Amino acid sequence: MKTFKGKVLFLDRSDINTDEIIPARYLTEITKEALKPYLLEDLELEGFSAENDIKDKSVIISRDNFGCGSSREHAPWALEVNGLNAVIASGFARIFRQNMFNCGMLAIELDEKIIDDLFKKYAGKIPDIEIDIEKSEIIISADGMTERIQFNISEYDKVLVKSNGWVEYADSSY
Amino acid sequence: MGKTIAQKIIKQHLKDQPFEDVNVINLDGVFCHEITTPIAIMDLVSRGKDRVFDPTKIKAVIDHVTPAKDSKTAEQGKILREWARRHGIKDFFDIGRNGVCHALFPEKGFVRPGYTIIMGDSHTCTYGAFGAFAAGVGTTDLEVGILKGVCTFKTPKTIKLVLNGKLKPGVYAKDVILNIVSRIGVAGATNVIIEYTGELVDQMSMEARMTLCNMAIEAGGTSGICYPDAVTVDYLWEYIKDDFKSREEAIAEYSKLISDDDAEYEAVYEYDFSDLTPQVSYGFKPDLIKPVSEMEGTPVDQIYIGSCTNGRIEDLRVAAEVLKGNKISDNVRAILSPSTPQIYSKALDEGIIKIFMDAGFCVSNPTCGACLGMSNGVLANGEVCASTTNRNFFGRMGKGGTVHLMSPATAAATAIKGKITNSKLFK
Incomplete structure (x- = not known):
């Protein structure tokens, strides 16, 4: 199972699409590792620099409809090879969400108000975060303060994360 | 139930x-x-x-x-x-x-x-x-x-x-x-x-x-x-x-x-x-849509007709009807990619390809390339494309480029004028 612990990267916008996560010009790569330098290269967001802000981050927190657009699994892969194994958002596009779990990664949906609160509370900070799948709990802390947030994912999603993806599960079951 | x-x-x-x-x-x-x-x-x-x-x-x-x-x-x-x-x-x-x-x-x-x-x-x-x-x-x-x-x-x-x-x-x-x-x-x-x-x-x-x-x-x-x-x-x-x-x-x-x-x-x-009325996208999300009349006169650099959305024979026929006897504006370049060989062949038989070429279009082979900025019509930084494709995300057709989604009729009319405009077929 992958690990879901480290620092948070906040991306404060809805509808971040998979072209922004990994532009199509890099879809000519045939290894996941080769995508590493290009993650979020086309995302134009105030205060965000792909060059400086991705390094050493482990979890993205963003807003609604994250991962919309193209079906490219290169989007989760580009996150994965940069050490970003989880995205927490107020909503996900269907294919992106499924791709994340199919890769044994996490796409956690939280209520819009909770997400909004996190953006306000941690503005200008880089909190530490840990996601505990067994307890369905997000532990987030900054400046010596810690809070715990419950989340919901299905049993099936948990199985995919624990078995590190859908290929082995499907091949042994069908 | x-x-x-x-x-x-x-x-x-x-x-x-x-x-x-x-x-x-x-x-x-x-x-x-x-x-x-x-x-x-x-x-x-x-x-x-x-x-x-x-x-x-x-x-x-x-x-x-x-x-x-x-x-x-x-x-x-x-x-x-x-x-x-x-x-x-x-x-x-x-x-x-x-x-x-x-x-x-x-x-x-x-x-x-x-x-x-x-x-x-x-x-x-x-x-x-x-x-x-x-x-x-x-x-x-x-x-x-x-x-x-x-x-x-x-x-x-x-x-x-x-x-x-x-x-x-x-x-x-x-x-x-x-x-x-x-x-x-x-x-x-x-x-x-x-x-x-x-x-x-x-x-x-x-x-x-x-x-x-x-x-x-x-x-x-x-x-x-x-x-x-x-x-x-x-x-x-x-x-x-x-x-x-x-x-x-x-x-x-x-x-x-x-x-x-x-x-x-x-x-x-x-x-x-x-x-x-004919519709066109603005901005960088496909739900940002206006009537063409409200975007009238917006200059473009490239026109693209093709893709899985609008590169079929009916689309080509409509665009050719608009283009027939006209030239594209000197200020733009235009690309047609018929979506399949069968469509391409039919368009040749019907004289449609000739109309596109006489108007000044480049006729490309069937491919997805330009739609997602991979090949056959990639935009340069700051360029604008009038396109019959499906996504207007920022940089979709080339880094720093803008896409306006529209019908083949509107795209053909836009090619002639060099600016977004309604086709003569819309009255």
Whole structure:
């Protein structure tokens, strides 16, 4: 199972699409590792620099409809090879969400108000975060303060994360 | 409680329900292209599972970058080509026979009412035009589809759209779907199927229905879907005539798929499009849509007519009608990519290609390239394209470029003027 612990990267916008996560010009790569330098290269967001802000981050927190657009699994892969194994958002596009779990990664949906609160509370900070799948709990802390947030994912999603993806599960079951 | 067409198809194909609301379904088609499939193939090889569930149900095409533009894209084509040969996948379409997947595969009769189809491409939803359940998936789902012929889906929830009225001259399915996406929003149909019904859809050709279903994903939809009818049967007749005694029998059989009167919907919206005017996108999301009249005069650098949304013969005919006897503006360049060789050939026979060339268009081979900024018409930083494609994300057709989505008629008129404008066909 992958690990879901480290620092948070906040991306404060809805509808971040998979072209922004990994532009199509890099879809000519045939290894996941080769995508590493290009993650979020086309995302134009105030205060965000792909060059400086991705390094050493482990979890993205963003807003609604994250991962919309193209079906490219290169989007989760580009996150994965940069050490970003989880995205927490107020909503996900269907294919992106499924791709994340199919890769044994996490796409956690939280209520819009909770997400909004996190953006306000941690503005200008880089909190530490840990996601505990067994307890369905997000532990987030900054400046010596810690809070715990419950989340919901299905049993099936948990199985995919624990078995590190859908290929082995499907091949042994069908 | 009755069932929707999508629920009926899922039920007919259900293999397993290992968890609550997880439906493992059998697939009638697993379609592949050279961008999302090679990594699946290489992963299967590395796992020692280089197998395919059924070579007759797998269809493959090189369409995104063709001819290959460099060594990397040549390698992607090579991986797909060798895999198709190795596994006896007969329906593999290489350059010379290749075209934009979502135009090519329907044309070959691979998409039928009631089928379940996945592809590693978000615009797989196009096939819903035939009354099939078809959805875009990522590479892992594609890989499992190739290996085992199954995929998982939640029990489909559906939004029903009842489209009424008769479109004005110069207004097309593209204008309808752009307007619908603007009403529903880019996440308005997430995890939901959009069922297109009503007299307007009944009157539409298969080409128009494909345009309609193609952009369901732009509202977040799992798929778009239309009811199969006489139009569907006529389109497919060459491929299905041995399965039925008559067209009427085929229609009667396929009609069993149509949603029950007491089927449950998330929402039902009724729209009358009698007064709809040509539509165009602005900004960088496909739900940002205005009437063309409000964007009149916006300068562009490039015009692109093609793609899985609008590169079919009907689209080319309409654009040629607008272009005939005209030249494109000196301030723009224009590219046509007929979506398949058959469309290209038909357009040659009908004199359409000559009209495009006389107007000053470059006629490219069938390919997806320009639509996603990979090849055959990539924009430079700061450039603007009037395009018949489906996504206007920032940089979609080239880093720093802007895309305005529109119908082929509007794109052709814009090419002549060099600025966004309504076509002469719209009065």
